[in-house]
Amino acid sequence: MYSYNSYSDNELAFLLTKDDEKAYTEIYNRFYGLLFVHASRRLNDDEEAKDVVHQLFESLWVKRLQIEPEKNLSAYLYAAIRNRILDVFAHQKVEHKYVDSLQSYLDKDNVRTDFRIREKQMALLIEQEIGALPPKMREIFVLSRKENKSHKEIAHELGISELTVKTQVKKALRILRNRLGVVIYLILLLKIYR
Template sequence: MEKQMQDNEPQLILSLKNGSYKAFERIYQMYAKRLFAYSLQFTKSQEESEEIVQDVFMRLWTNRAKIRQEDTLRSLLFIMTKHYLINAFRTKINQPEYEEYIQYVNEHSVDDASYQLEYQEFVAKFRAILKTLPETQQKVITLSKIEQFSNKEIADKLSLSEQTVKNQLSLGLKSLKEKLGSLGIYLVLLFIN
């Protein structure tokens, strides 16, 4: 059935441009699960991934008259999803490295699962390097970036001043980036693991 829908995608696009909600629903059925899976690999959150897919399709519907694609919406939808992912993580962690990581993955095909292995290798290397840092930096990074505690909460938990927490976090992240070398752009994955 999906093959049949794909064969009719140019007609669906034309109908969508003319305001057909039925065509919109068919396009949603064709792409929503793939966009959700793509988003989930980055967000690690079902709820966030669902929101991103909803936002993408709301934007597609709102801008349907401006669609230039005639044969397939695949590239457009994945590019839109990529931008929503970048915006979501900029808001959350304000790190431009995430955009570089998304761009890197996007260049290696959104259907290519090989980066899953890279991610696992990165996580293993990251954890090994994290263990080489001073104990306070390890704790602060783990509480801040993995467990998402605020600096004040960390200060209370570890009986430190907020300034000490900020300093230890900054020093620890700098050391991690240096030790990860060329994998430094993946450091941002720490925030979503």
């Protein structure tokens, strides 16, 4: 009886299509080292190369019935390992793009989150300072800046003159400017405050 290492590649491929495990083992022993060296040189990573070669041999056993014994087994295995190496490179490229875009998103999100936190802190500060205004002045200011009512509407609603409303809003803005600073004052002045 022949030993399996004396069989040609084509004979081993034929036996493989007949579920011959010893033929599979001989193919593994015959090509593993060569395929590993090839993959390792391309990938510059021995562990990755081992994984790729093992996956190739797992796939070879799973797809053994699809092997065409008359074709060149060596060429088939090298083409398969080349494709797997290209898959690794493609995956790494996608992974790098994903990581880069994720990092970019996180950086932007951190900026947005930081902005939202500052915005909330500023709104809270404005609320506190508006709350510290004298009651009538506060009421007029809230109607003017938060509810966006005109001086005429406020005067009518509160039963006071438009001049009083105008004066109270000016005083409130002056107080808030002194307490909160110019930037927040401009926000209030332009009625951007929500």
